[in-house]
Every structure is written in structure tokens, then in C-alpha cells.
Amino acid sequence: MRKVLLVLLMILVTSLLTLAEVNFVSTQMHPAAERQFMEGDLLANFMKMYDVKVRFLPLTYEQASSRIEAEQRTGKVSVNLFGDLQGGIDLLGSKGFLSDLSDLQFENRTFIETLEKYAYAHGIKQFIPWLQATYVMAVNKKAFEYLPKGLTREDVINGTNKWTYDALLQWAKNIKEKTGQPGLGFPIGPNGLWHRFLHGYLYPSFTGAQAIKFDSVRAIEMWNYLKELFKYVHPGSSVWSALDEPLLRGEVLIAWDHTARLKTAMIEKPNDFVVVPSPAGPMGRGYIIVLVGLSIPKNAPNVDEAVKLIDYLTSPEVQVKILNKVGFFPVVKESSGIIPEGALKILAQGVVNQASTPDSLVSFIPGLGAKGGEFTETYRMAFRRIVLENEDPAKVLKELGERIRKIFKETGAPLPEPDASLF
Amino acid sequence: MIKKVFIVFVSILVIVWFLTPVVLIVLASLTPSEDYYNQNRILPRKLTLDHLYKLFVVLNGWRATLNSLQVAGMAIGLSFLTGLPAGYVLTRYVFPGKNAIRLSILLTRSFPTLIIAVPLIMIYLKLGISDTLFSVALAHTSFILPFVVLITTSILSGISVEYEEAGMIFGLSRFGAFMRITLPLALPGLAASAIFAFIMSWNEVFISSILTFVNRTLPAQILNTAMTSPDYFKFAAGTIMAIPAMTFIFFTRKYLMSMWGISLK
Amino acid sequence: MILLPTIVYLIAFLGYPLIQTFILAFTSESGTFGNFQRLMDTGDFWKALKNTILITGIIVPLQLVLAIALALFVNMRFKGYSLILYIISIPLALSDVSAALMSYNIFAPTGYLNKILLKLGVLDRPLYFFGYMFQNREFWVIVLTEVWRATPLVFVIILAGLQSINKEYLEAADVFGFSNWQKLRKIILPLLKPSIMSALLIRTLFAFQIFGVVWLLAGRDILILAGEAYYWHNNVNDPHMSSAYAIVIASVSLAISWFYISILRSKELEGGQK
Numbered sequence: 028m029r030k031v032l033l034v035l036l037m038i039l040v041t042s043l044l045t046l047a048e049v050n051f052v053s054t055q056m057h058p059a060a061e062r063q064f065m066e067g068d069l070l071a072n073f074m075k076m077y078d079v080k081v082r083f084l085p086l087t088y089e090q091a092s093s094r095i096e097a098e099q100r101t102g103k104v105s106v107n108l109f110g111d112l113q114g115g116i117d118l119l120g121s122k123g124f125l126s127d128l129s130d131l132q133f134e135n136r137t138f139i140e141t142l143e144k145y146a147y148a149h150g151i152k153q154f155i156p157w158l159q160a161t162y163v164m165a166v167n168k169k170a171f172e173y174l175p176k177g178l179t180r181e182d183v184i185n186g187t188n189k190w191t192y193d194a195l196l197q198w199a200k201n202i203k204e205k206t207g208q209p210g211l212g213f214p215i216g217p218n219g220l221w222h223r224f225l226h227g228y229l230y231p232s233f234t235g236a237q238a239i240k241f242d243s244v245r246a247i248e249m250w251n252y253l254k255e256l257f258k259y260v261h262p263g264s265s266v267w268s269a270l271d272e273p274l275l276r277g278e279v280l281i282a283w284d285h286t287a288r289l290k291t292a293m294i295e296k297p298n299d300f301v302v303v304p305s306p307a308g309p310m311g312r313g314y315i316i317v318l319v320g321l322s323i324p325k326n327a328p329n330v331d332e333a334v335k336l337i338d339y340l341t342s343p344e345v346q347v348k349i350l351n352k353v354g355f356f357p358v359v360k361e362s363s364g365i366i367p368e369g370a371l372k373i374l375a376q377g378v379v380n381q382a383s384t385p386d387s388l389v390s391f392i393p394g395l396g397a398k399g400g401e402f403t404e405t406y407r408m409a410f411r412r413i414v415l416e417n418e419d420p421a422k423v424l425k426e427l428g429e430r431i432r433k434i435f436k437e438t439g440a441p442l443p444e445p446d447a448s449l450f
Numbered sequence: 451m452i453k454k455v456f457i458v459f460v461s462i463l464v465i466v467w468f469l470t471p472v473v474l475i476v477l478a479s480l481t482p483s484e485d486y487y488n489q490n491r492i493l494p495r496k497l498t499l500d501h502l503y504k505l506f507v508v509l510n511g512w513r514a515t516l517n518s519l520q521v522a523g524m525a526i527g528l529s530f531l532t533g534l535p536a537g538y539v540l541t542r543y544v545f546p547g548k549n550a551i552r553l554s555i556l557l558t559r560s561f562p563t564l565i566i567a568v569p570l571i572m573i574y575l576k577l578g579i580s581d582t583l584f585s586v587a588l589a590h591t592s593f594i595l596p597f598v599v600l601i602t603t604s605i606l607s608g609i610s611v612e613y614e615e616a617g618m619i620f621g622l623s624r625f626g627a628f629m630r631i632t633l634p635l636a637l638p639g640l641a642a643s644a645i646f647a648f649i650m651s652w653n654e655v656f657i658s659s660i661l662t663f664v665n666r667t668l669p670a671q672i673l674n675t676a677m678t679s680p681d682y683f684k685f686a687a688g689t690i691m692a693i694p695a696m697t698f699i700f701f702t703r704k705y706l707m708s709m710w711g712i713s714l715k
Numbered sequence: 716m717i718l719l720p721t722i723v724y725l726i727a728f729l730g731y732p733l734i735q736t737f738i739l740a741f742t743s744e745s746g747t748f749g750n751f752q753r754l755m756d757t758g759d760f761w762k763a764l765k766n767t768i769l770i771t772g773i774i775v776p777l778q779l780v781l782a783i784a785l786a787l788f789v790n791m792r793f794k795g796y797s798l799i800l801y802i803i804s805i806p807l808a809l810s811d812v813s814a815a816l817m818s819y820n821i822f823a824p825t826g827y828l829n830k831i832l833l834k835l836g837v838l839d840r841p842l843y844f845f846g847y848m849f850q851n852r853e854f855w856v857i858v859l860t861e862v863w864r865a866t867p868l869v870f871v872i873i874l875a876g877l878q879s880i881n882k883e884y885l886e887a888a889d890v891f892g893f894s895n896w897q898k899l900r901k902i903i904l905p906l907l908k909p910s911i912m913s914a915l916l917i918r919t920l921f922a923f924q925i926f927g928v929v930w931l932l933a934g935r936d937i938l939i940l941a942g943e944a945y946y947w948h949n950n951v952n953d954p955h956m957s958s959a960y961a962i963v964i965a966s967v968s969l970a971i972s973w974f975y976i977s978i979l980r981s982k983e984l985e986g987g988q989k
Contacts, residue, residue, distance in 0.1 A: 097571035101572050401951050468806065551722070558733065566735070681820075685816060688817075707792075
């Protein structure tokens with residue numbers, strides 16, 4: 028009898044052992060080099076250290092949310108770690124799919140407060156901050172030959188008060204006139220992050236806020252500016268979802284995009300480009316800080332192992348490693364301030380310069396849950412109607428401004444920075 | 451003589467038209483990154499297997515390929531098993547609601563995958579079979595079935611029922627007549643269906659990405675990565691995806707042309 | 716009876732999701748048809764509908780004619796026909812994403828076409844095929860890509876149908892001294908009708924759901940129905956509207972299928988068994 032019990036116990040133990048795995052679904056780290064780094068380096072080390080099996084599953088946001096939603100609805104949960112942008116996590120959180128992480132404590136690190144603040148929504152702490160990034164401008168050094176009067180290379184690189192949107196317009200105009208080609212590029216394709224430029228860069232720089240001044244007089248001025256600027260923007264922009272390839276192909280000389288989507292250009296041709304802060308508008312230099320977080324779906328199995336992985340991924344040493352390899356920036360104070368060697372130094376320098384400009388106006392992407400998509404689409408719609416289809420700005424803004432106000436009212440979401448600070 | 455010239459001329463046209471884009475994309479996938487971004491180089495100085503290697507070996511593309519082949523095989527089997535008889539019945543018999551049934555079978559295919567993904571996956575989760583290749587094959591079959599039914603219906607309706615009746619006069623059962631007489635005649639149509647079924651299953655990416663975590667199919671394993679990586683990776687993924695599919699078509703092409711002239715008196 | 720497995724299978728695995736889609740499409744804040752009302756109020760829907768019909772209307776007949784021509788050509792069974800047959804079917808092995816990439820590879824400002832033309836001195840600046848300002852060119856590149864990619868689909872079905880035409884009919888026609896053209900018109904084409912119909916049906920259904928090629932090459936410069944369904948589901952996060960779009964796609968597909976099948980019904984050889 029004892030033998031039977033022993034055998035049963037062994038079976039139970041081994042089955043429990045084989046159950047200790049983390050299914051880590053992530054919408055980040057998809058590109059080949061980054062994925063290799065995750066799987067072959069970071070996660071391989073983790074698995075060795077803790078004897079836990081981790082499956083890294085790069086899924087698009089649609090795939091991930093479909094799977095997680097199906098799991099939550101049926102109660103058969105196997106995804107126990109989900110890494111995504113704060114907005115995507117917020118969407119799942121708004122549907123009640125995530126567990127509360129407020130009780131988790133990690134040793135030897137302090138998370139940047141502004142970032143942690145954004146983890147709290149819908150009554151719980153939805154995620155632990157993991158990575159941060161921003162959007163910058165990348166300039167092909169050849170473009171400096173066409174600088175307008177009054178703007179020097181140092182002005183652009185350091186983001187002085189001469190580096191304004193008006194200066195950008197002049198510069199882009201020069202490039203088109205002197206080279207015959209429009210040299211400015213934006214990711215306006217359907218998977219491009221153009222909407223971030225609109226609500227997180229242009230709007231704050233011109234109106235001082237992302238959303239609450241949507242239909243103000245200054246906004247009309249902003250849109251008229253954009254109409255003018257657009258004459259000097261490369262037409263391929265409407266198809267591009269990332270600007271690294273167009274930069275490398277020499278199709279554009281000045282590009283705006285997410286640091287991760289410019290990275291390849293820096294790595295391939297480090298001597299050709301510099302990364303610079305975004306320009307400033309009349310109300311300041313608006314820019315976004317992007318936040319990637321790690322969350323645990325409700326009723327997930329093996330939560331302890333998932334937490335161990337979060338611990339590992341947010342430890343200061345690993346954070347610096349990620350910065351070195353991938354170009355996402357740390358969220359724990361203990362790693363900040365370390366600038367890496369190599370091509371990413373260019374990116375880091377640009378990011379640091381942007382963050383150090385005296386007229387910084389930091390924007391955070393608002394957490395609007397299910398309405399987040401409608402929010403960004405409203406900005407894109409304004410762009411399409413005003414700039415591409417030439418509708419009257421005042422009319423369009425009045426109509427779409429209503430939608431923006433409605434979205435905030437319906438979701439009850441708090442105003443994001445910098446809007447919130449205006450009150 | 452003119453006929454010969456005509457044939458050669460058209461053949462060359464066909465070859466150039468169909469092969470050029472393929473050759474170009476394979477070329478691009480073998481181009482080292484420095485050459486790829488070089489504006490002045492049309493052709494690369496040397497070729498590299500690096501990108502293909504990264505996708506196929508480092509990211510375990512080869513294992514995923516085996517999985518995809520298994521899934522495609524099962525999907526073909528399942529859809530033929532259920533679809534062939536259905537096609538036969540829809541052709542040979544007349545009964546009320548026949549057209550309605552035909553229509554509704556077709557209709558199931560007109561809904562985009564993304565829209566039906568969540569309820570679809572829920573079924574598999576509830577059944578507890580979600581993390582297996584078999585479940586992927588089942589899911590694929592539900593997409594492929596309507597087409598198999600449609601193609602077999604049209605092919606079978608082109609084979610006169612008199613052949614079967616003749617066979618039955620000679621003592622074959624209806625089933626026997628079907629197997630011995632109709633099926634061989636329908637071989638080209640079946641080959642066409644098999645090619646369809648294979649291709650659809652092989653390329654399907656959304657459902658296979660979210661249905662299994664342990665055994666991933668090729669698109670699930672490499673497509674998300676490839677599409678977010680530099681251009682030459684995209685082309686490399688396209689090339690890897692294309693090769694087994696092209697191989698399959700190579701072997702089935704014989705069956706698209708009937709090799710024997712059947713005449714029954 | 717024998718039909719049961721198919722029906723059961725489809726109901727089991729597709730029934731529930733389809734019902735869910737219906738439910739989503741027909742529930743909204745403004746009543747059962749609220750989503751559809753909203754759909755029709757946006758100018759986007761009509762543009763998407765127009766574009767989808769336009770693309771389908773241009774591509775499908777083109778492919779049919781090409782496919783029949785190719786099938787007849789290959790059927791001449793000259794030396795090496797097997798290889799030609801294989802080459803024609805190679806695009807089948809590729810997904811629509813790969814095909815779109817191929818076109819991009821060729822037509823991009825830094826693509827092969829421009830590179831060659833620039834080197835030859837024919838152009839001094841690259842020719843743009845993609846971008847909001849070049850919608851017409853985008854459109855034709857898309858048509859070209861689709862024709863290249865999907866003609867083999869139609870070809871394969873037509874060829875299979877061609878093979879099942881009884882040789883005796885053609886031999887009899889020879890005896891009566893029919894010319895090739897007469898054989899084509901009076902015997903081959905009519906007997907090919909079932910294959911043509913099913914090929915047209917399949918191709919039209921697929922063409923109506925065209926997505927990958929347009930999305931990759933033109934983004935939302937050219938609106939199409941499936942693209943809008945994806946956009947509402949994914950970018951705007953409104954599953955009601957995307958389901959409504961799905962229902963529209965399905966309904967039009969239904970109309971098309973009914974149209975084709977009722978034409979086919981009169982030409983079909985039926986066993987007449989009960």
C-alpha cells in the first residue's frame with residue numbers, strides 16, 4: 028500500500044513540476060533580432076536560474092486579446108503573463124480580465140513614480156512597468172546641408188528654442204526645393220503611429236493640451252500649419268508603418284517615429300543619422316512617453332512563476348541589458364542615467380536631449396479602455412478631412428471635438444498629462 | 451511550324467510573367483543587408499543564407515514547418531472525408547432545400563476570421579483540445595470544407611451519371627460504381643481541391659497563432675516576427691513559406707491532367 | 716444522410732461564432748439596425764462598397780479569360796507542358812501578403828523597376844506608385860498583383876473541368892469537320908460551364924473579401940469592405956460595427972452565390988434521384 032502511495036505521490040509531484048511554466052504572450056519584441064535576444068539570452072538565463080519553463084509567444088494585439096478574452100470567458104486560462112503597451116493592457120483591464128498586482132513588492136529597485144501612477148486604473152493595479160520609450164526625429168546628416176537661416180545643427184541636436192515647428196517647415200521646404208523631392212517622412216500608414224504625433228506632439232506644442240483644447244483657436248492655427256507642412260512630406264508616408272526602412276533607403280532625410288521603429292536605421296548605418304528632439308511649438312515642446320507593462324490575467328495558473336519572471340525582467344541589470352540590445356529605456360531609477368555604447372547611443376542621446384529640454388511638455392497616452400481606439404481615430408479623421416480632403420478646419424474640429432469630449436465623459440477616464448495640469 | 455513558334459512564344463511569356471516576381475523576392479531574401487540598402491546596387495555582390503537561417507533554424511522554423519505539414523495533411527483528410535460525400539449527394543440527388551443548403555455552406559466562408567475568432571477559440575478551449583495540432587486542423591477544415599464541397603460538386607456534375615448507371619447494370623453497387631468509375635474520372639477535380647485545401651491550411655495565420663502555444667505552425671512561428679523585421683526578413687519568410695507549398699503543387703500537378711483516356715461503351 | 720457529417724461539422728465549429736457575429740451586429744444603442752444605420756451614414760461605407768465592387772468587377776472577368784486561355788494552352792499537351800503547368804501554379808503557393816510584398820519589391824521608389832529605369836536613364840526621379848496622392852496608380856498595381864496572384868486559382872479549376880470533358884465529343888466534332896474555334900464555342904465552353912461557374916463563384920467570393928494586398932500596398936488610401944471591418948474591430952475597437960460589416964460582406968456574397976447557382980441550375984446534369 029505504501030508503495031502505491033509513494034508512486035502516486037511521485038506522479039503528483041512530477042506532474043506539478045511539469046506544470047510550472049509561464050506562457051508569456053507579448054506584443055513587443057517581435058522583430059527577429061529582438062526576439063532572438065529575448066528567447067536566446069534573457070529568457071534562457073531565467074529558465075536556467077529558476078528551473079521554470081518560459082514560452083515566449085509574440086502575438087499581435089488582435090491575436091493576443093482574442094486569445095485572452097476567449098480564455099477569460101471560458102475560464103480555461105493558460106496565458107499567465109502578458110506584456111503590452113499601457114493602452115492595450117488598459118483595454119483588457121477595462122473588461123475585467125486582469126488581476127490586481129498592488130500587493131507585489133520587488134527588492135532593490137524604485138520604479139519611476141510618474142510611470143507607476145499610470146498602472147492604476149479600473150480599481151486595480153493593472154501592470155508592473157517594464158519598459159519605456161518615446162518618439163523622436165531622426166535626421167540624415169545630409170539634411171543639414173539644407174538648414175534654413177537662423178537654425179544651426181546644434182540647435183536641432185540640443186533642442187534649443189530655435190528648433191521650432193516653423194523652422195522645420197522652412198527646412199522641409201528647402202529640401203524639396205533644392206533636391207526636387209519631399210524629404211520629410213511620417214508613419215501615416217494604417218499600422219503607423221501617426222496619431223501619436225497628432226495628439227501627443229502637435230496638439231500640446233500648439234495648444235498646451237492633448238485633448239481639452241481640441242477645437243480651440245490655437246488648434247485651427249495648428250491644422251493650418253500642418254496643411255502647409257504636408258506639401259513637403261513624402262507621399263509614401265500614407266503607406267508606411269515604420270520609418271526605419273524609408274530612412275535606410277534614402278527616401279526621406281528627416282523622419283519622425285517611435286525609437287524602436289528607427290532603431291534598425293541606426294544599427295545599419297550609425298554614421299549617417301542623428302537622433303534629435305522633436306520641435307517646439309508656441310506652447311512648448313510636446314512629446315509622449317510610451318509605457319510597456321507586464322500584467323497577469325485573472326485566474327492564471329503558476330502565478331508565482333510569472334511574478335518571478337516580472338522580478339527578473341524589471342531588475343536593474345536586465346533593464347540595462349534591454350536598453351543596450353533593443354532600445355527601450357529602463358523604468359527603474361537604478362538603471363537610468365547609464366548611456367550604452369554602440370549605435371543605440373545615438374538614440375539614447377536623442378532621447379536624453381529631448382527629455383532635458385527646458386520647454387518639455389510631457390504627454391502620457393490616455394487610458395481610455397475600449398474607447399482608446401476611437402480616441403486616436405478621431406485625430407486621424409481630423410487629419411484626413413482637414414489636410415487631405417480640405418474641409419473647413421473650424422467645422423471639422425467642432426464636430427470631432429464633441430466626440431472627444433463624449434469619449435472622456437463616457438469612460439470617466441481622468442485627463443492625461445499635460446491636460447490634467449492645466450486645472 | 452507556326453504552331454511551334456506560337457507555343458514557344460507563349461511559353462516564354464508565361465515563364466517570364468509568373469517567375470519574375472518570385473525570382474526577385476527570393477533574390478531579395480538572399481541579399482545581405484548592406485547591399486539591400488545600397489541605392490546604386492540592383493544586384494547584390496554576394497548572396498547570403500543568413501536571413502533564411504535565422505528564421506528557419508534559430509527561431510525553430512523547421513519544427514514549425516513539420517507541424518504545418520501535419521496540420522495541412524489532416525485538414526485535407528478531414529475535409530475530403532466529409533466534403534466528398536457531400537459533393538456527391540448534392541450533385542446526384544434532388545431534394546428540397548438543396549440549394550439552400552448549398553448556399554449556406556458557402557456562406558460560412560464569407561465571414562472574416564478576425565471577427566469570429568473569439569467565439570471560435572472558446573469552442574476549442576471548452577472542448578479541452580485547444581493546444582493540439584488536431585484542433586488547428588479541425589479549425590482549418592471548417593474553413594476549407596465549403597470549397598471542397600463546391601469544387602467536387604462542379605466536377606462531379608460534369609461526369610455523366612450514366613457511367614455509374616452503366617457500372618451498376620454490370621453488377622456494381624452504387625458505392626462501387628462511385629469508387630471504380632466516377633472517382634478516377636474526378637481525379638483532376640480532386641487534385642484541384644487538394645491543392646486548395648493545402649494552400650489554405652498552410653497559409654492560415656490568425657487562428658493557428660492563438661490556438662496552440664506548444665506546437666506552433668509555421669506562420670504562427672515566424673510571420674509576426676518577419677513582418678516587424680527589416681524587409682529582407684519579410685522576403686525570407688515569404689520564401690520559406692512558399693517552398694513546401696510549391697513542392698506539394700509539384701507532386702499533385704500530374705493529377706490535374708488526366709493521364710488516361712477512359713471510354714466506356 | 717450522407718450530408719450529415721458536413722452539416723454537423725459546420726454547425727459545430729462555425730455555427731456558434733456566426734451566431735455571435737449576428738448578435739453583435741444587430742445590437743446597438745439605437746436598436747436592432749443601429750449599427751447598419753451608422754454604417755450607411757458614414758461616407759466611408761459607400762466608398763468601400765464602390766471600391767470593392769469595382770475591384771471585383773475588373774479582376775474577375777480578366778482572370779477568367781486569362782485562365783481559360785492558359786488552360787486551353789496547357790491542354791495542347793506540347794512537349795514540356797507539365798513544366799509550364801507547374802510554373803503557372805506557383806503563385807498559388809504564396810499568401811496574399813507575399814504577393815503584396817513582391818509588388819512592393821518591384822514598384823517601390825527604391826524597388827527594382829525604378830532602380831532599372833533610373834540606371835538606364837529613362838527617368839531622373841523615381842516614379843511613385845504608392846501614396847495618398849497616387850491612388851490611381853495604387854489601384855492598378857493592386858489589380859496587377861491580384862491578377863498575377865489569383866489567376867492560377869481560376870486556372871486550376873478550369874483545367875480540372877477541361878480534363879473531365881469526354882474526348883468523344885471532341886472526336887465526334889472532328890468527324891464533322893468542326894474548326895478549332897467552333898469546337899471551342901460549341902462544345903468546350905458549354906461543357907465547361909459548371910467549372911466556369913464554380914471558379915467564378917469562388918473567385919468572386921474571395922475577391923469580395925480582398926484585404927491583405929490592399930492593406931499592405933495602399934493602407935486606407937483605397938477603402939474596401941474587409942479592410943473597414945478590420946479597421947473598426949482593431950483600430951476603433953468597436954466589434955459591433957465590424958460585425959455589421961461582416962454581415963454586409965456575407966449578404967452580398969449570398970446574393971452573388973444565389974445569382975450564380977440559379978444560373979448554374981439550369982445547365983447542370985442532374986441524376987433525378989430522390
